[in-house]
Amino acid sequence: MSKIPVGILGATGMVGQMYTRLLAFHPWFETAYVAASPRSAGKSYREALAGRRYLDGPSPAFSGEGSGGEADLLSLTVEDANDVGRAAAAFKAGNCAFVFSALEMDKEETKKLEEAYAAAGIPVVSNASANRWAPDVPMLIAEVNPHHADIIPLQRKNRGWDRGFIVVKPNCSLQSYMTPLWALLKAGYEVKRLLVTTMQAVSGAGYPGVPGWDLIDNLLPYIPGEEEKSEGEPLKILGALKDGAIVDAAFPAISAHCNRVPVSDGHTACVSLEFGAKKPSVEEVKRIWTAFRGLPQEQDFPMAPRRPIIVLEEQDRPQPRKDRGADKAMAVSVGRVRPCKVFDLRFTALSHNTVRGAAGGGILNAELLKYKGYLG
Amino acid sequence: MSKIPVGILGATGMVGQMYTRLLAFHPWFETAYVAASPRSAGKSYREALAGRRYLDGPSPAFSGEGSGGEADLLSLTVEDANDVGRAAAAFKAGNCAFVFSALEMDKEETKKLEEAYAAAGIPVVSNASANRWAPDVPMLIAEVNPHHADIIPLQRKNRGWDRGFIVVKPNCSLQSYMTPLWALLKAGYEVKRLLVTTMQAVSGAGYPGVPGWDLIDNLLPYIPGEEEKSEGEPLKILGALKDGAIVDAAFPAISAHCNRVPVSDGHTACVSLEFGAKKPSVEEVKRIWTAFRGLPQEQDFPMAPRRPIIVLEEQDRPQPRKDRGADKAMAVSVGRVRPCKVFDLRFTALSHNTVRGAAGGGILNAELLKYKGYLG
Amino acid sequence: MSKIPVGILGATGMVGQMYTRLLAFHPWFETAYVAASPRSAGKSYREALAGRRYLDGPSPAFSGEGSGGEADLLSLTVEDANDVGRAAAAFKAGNCAFVFSALEMDKEETKKLEEAYAAAGIPVVSNASANRWAPDVPMLIAEVNPHHADIIPLQRKNRGWDRGFIVVKPNCSLQSYMTPLWALLKAGYEVKRLLVTTMQAVSGAGYPGVPGWDLIDNLLPYIPGEEEKSEGEPLKILGALKDGAIVDAAFPAISAHCNRVPVSDGHTACVSLEFGAKKPSVEEVKRIWTAFRGLPQEQDFPMAPRRPIIVLEEQDRPQPRKDRGADKAMAVSVGRVRPCKVFDLRFTALSHNTVRGAAGGGILNAELLKYKGYLG
């Protein structure tokens, strides 16, 4: 059975490269179209990557010996990501069924370009923040709000698009606590307030990203735009479909302190939660998290971790280098679950920001969309 | 005018070495007696430090060309810290007016040893946590609760000591937010709740401390005992002298997440505060902090920073490597002062853990005690 | 077909744990016996590892879903490594055909203990340096001097051992340039002198190893014993079997500067070579290295990298984090091949010190010994 050919917009960036790695042995999808900025256009992907291969070794997700897969990939011609017509032609020719957008350009440009792809009939599964706040664009975590995908028909109608659409994923900083939060809500425990301090990896800033000078014997107590995203996006993810739009949830109130630390990959979050009247015990929380499964697990999607939340009992875990790779780097690791002296519960959570929080999360969203029939 | 000769218990450890550096050019005190474990006893301090000189360069506090000061220091004979009689003899001979305790031994042993020094008539200015919870032992931050020193006469009476006594300083993890917290309380703003996440430097664990393996591309979400200290000690510092004991304050409720990060020196804290009914504006908070002066500033103690709290306006400050050295490494640097989405106020605070949070803080306490007449 | 049961001495250390990871999915061998210090003896391997699991994620060598493999491994009872009788009983019972020695004890103790295992009939494939200098103990790199294994019968005769024997592997610091050096010699190019500066990873020092304090914004220009090993061991590896002993090669003269750098895994070496009269061009050198295959490749041993030497053309490679994992972390990566201004050739080489340079190299040696019929 042949695989679905997919395109990657922003294929030469750090997240774009991660997409090609994770797709290298994917059972459903294969990279068939790569696009980047005009200065890479026309080169082979191999040439375009010269001096810009950020990642090491084989894919952490689907290892094995490919049938010349990498050679095929590297010989693809890089297209100009601004040339939507080129992509539309590939789409029509059956060479690009949908695109992953890992565009790193200015917000307004990205927004318009993703809309142009969708208008041209091409589904866009995006990592960029540009379209996250449109009320008819679902912001998906496949384990949390898969039903938000069902706003797609309405989005198409709103926009006058026939086959194209846009779905987005949320910011990488909140992935480590969003699934644990959702698991508690789903189990019937209201969460009123959430205070989180993140210690985020440098890969979250792309490449060249944060200067080395600022990360030796140092950390940065500020990441532009990150706290706003961490505070606002969860409410959309937890929101309800109402009258053709996603209406933000009212709770929890969230306050985020976001820091950059000298770690390559893996965002860590220290979280304190205040429950509503009904408060679970620490043991009950661990049971809920350990037992939690979402649609990706029920349907056994290829990119889905078997256990979306791994509860660690060792006092000094999770740690970025040691736990970020758990279950294809797609699981969230949670540890230090204990009562909070100010709120009710506190814990430390970790997720791999360029896999779970970026390319891997995007692929899981695409698997969800395929399952739901939105990818043709 | 001759200087007061002081002893250092635990002189070969990281904090002990920092004491000798900071005292090298101190105008009031001079290192005259060094004591360590039995295996160092009898050696010259130079020999005892061979292969164990952890610190670099000249003292960050009182630089200048000493009159052969370092040579004199290194030729001191190291005494056995367990030999209280030896110290008592030095005390009587006028060669050791009081001791700084930087002992790193087991809590119970340290407690007893410090008590033995005090019983022998020698004032003990301690960094160790062993005696922190005795109700008649003041836990001093010279800018915050200098009046707690006045429990000393009562302590002597309780214990049957004539001249000796014990004062302690709190844990290094809370020094960065304790003075800012106090400045707000003093200005009349009640603080109900405080949630803090710390990112602490490795020197806080002494030497050899945290293995390098655990701090490369990594952080540790746990420091044994640190959260309990961070949550409990502020309440004693803010407590009241009542009926011959320090009675803990009732507020604020504190919850601490303590992490170890790959930074050499400088503990960073992300703090969220909930005020009582009266809530200052961000601008008012900055004004209070910038204007705050304590007794050490009013009396111009040698180790006192001119400004105990430095408010930084740049969005990405304070940073450990760049700000830990501020004002002899004795000032607290505070930045990112802004409203909190869950509580009222949030900010990031930084202090140098082995200077302000250890040896420098101990020296400042000794300056306070001398000012108050407790050092003879 | 059932696997050969193997034992691991020093199973709770960093290298011991790496052995269990690499063996988890090994097609020939399976971990059946784990031994460590007396304080771990009697515990389950799971208990013995509590708070001491140094490694992350799945094995880099043979990934895949095991049939409960890890659970079986963790439920093994840890034996006392000093109890040779226990191992001999397991050997007789068919539960431990040979042992990997990752002992970290004192040299003389290790030497005697390894000899006791061999005397008890148990082949010892060792990582320790204790027995490296016995003239009848082969120091094997499977691609370089597999024929040295054939001294085993003579070793047995010398020692009066029937089935047991000892083979060792060389120090991790020289693995990155030893195969490239050998490939040139084999191609007929004499090497007169070799000057190398290494930048070595912290895992080379085991755990807890190098204190974090010494590796933040810092490096150490000295590693005890490392330069002597780096200079002497190559000459034994390149030596000849003569009159029942391995006689050191006379060349090349080697000078090593060994440094510790803040890298978790992966030793990097900057090498300058002086050839004899016949000098290959840079292009010829690259051809030789790229084409080089040893016995492990010819016989397709499971742990063998397909290409023992990977020549990188990018100017800024190899890099530890990005290249150490190449080909199951068993390949040596070489880059910056260029003429030397003082000697003839210079290059930078990298190998993974706890895989290629320790546990993986040990397994490859065992594969070689099995192939040659020495493992029963």
Added chain:
Amino acid sequence: MSKIPVGILGATGMVGQMYTRLLAFHPWFETAYVAASPRSAGKSYREALAGRRYLDGPSPAFSGEGSGGEADLLSLTVEDANDVGRAAAAFKAGNCAFVFSALEMDKEETKKLEEAYAAAGIPVVSNASANRWAPDVPMLIAEVNPHHADIIPLQRKNRGWDRGFIVVKPNCSLQSYMTPLWALLKAGYEVKRLLVTTMQAVSGAGYPGVPGWDLIDNLLPYIPGEEEKSEGEPLKILGALKDGAIVDAAFPAISAHCNRVPVSDGHTACVSLEFGAKKPSVEEVKRIWTAFRGLPQEQDFPMAPRRPIIVLEEQDRPQPRKDRGADKAMAVSVGRVRPCKVFDLRFTALSHNTVRGAAGGGILNAELLKYKGYLG
């Protein structure tokens, strides 16, 4: 006595900022003119530095309480570095007696701009590499070749300049071994060959410089242009003044491997030397280095370290974080002095790259030029 007013070209860069720090309390010079790129021109220096203050704390060289020095400095107006006329006017008005060039622009542009300043009558003491290879431009290390400054009259004549001239300093990578090398030559020991591997700090690449992504759990085995400079520049420094030009020395032959490591400041070099027929013992080498003094020491220049070469006896020193600050960060620290197995002598050397190797070295050169009467 009033200070000499000096200008800094490239004042907003990392080296430019270091100049202002080191000059803050300089007894002879004061920063009176700051120039940078057109986008900073017209702003106050304070505004121009907003978000770009790379350095921490007070000057490492001349600490003390300035008379409002920093406030005066920060209120200077930044001039356009391309506007030579503006500088010439300041020169004529007595507000800028000479300039330090820390320009970071393209080589050809820098070369022309520095020449234009000199042509306008303004002496240029440069850190840039642009003019290093003009045979009439001296490349000065004040302890090594102060007599090369005496080519200035000839340079002026060659170029038709009346008062202006250009002197340069060599690359930061070679400062740690150049003075030790010179001390041996001066003592009568010929050096035939020198093989060096450097481990260089990130500040050597300026700001933003090397991406953090490339320096976490990693090192880079390549620095563009650095090996060529390290190999060629020493020969000019050791060259002779002959027929109005500096003629390169013939020896030693030098081969350099240059690496970037995760260290903020301080370049470390592992050096092996081959002497001529006359070979000093290790003890003799240490004696020579410890006793070495140059003109800056003899004349007691303000920026001169008292001991240009500090010989460390501890086996694991020098280390960047601990030794880079030695003697105002101007001394070279040397350790591990021992015989070489391939050549005659080996050692590890360290110098602070942005102080000794950049701004501090430039200031010392200016002190030399003032002493020699070339600065008016």
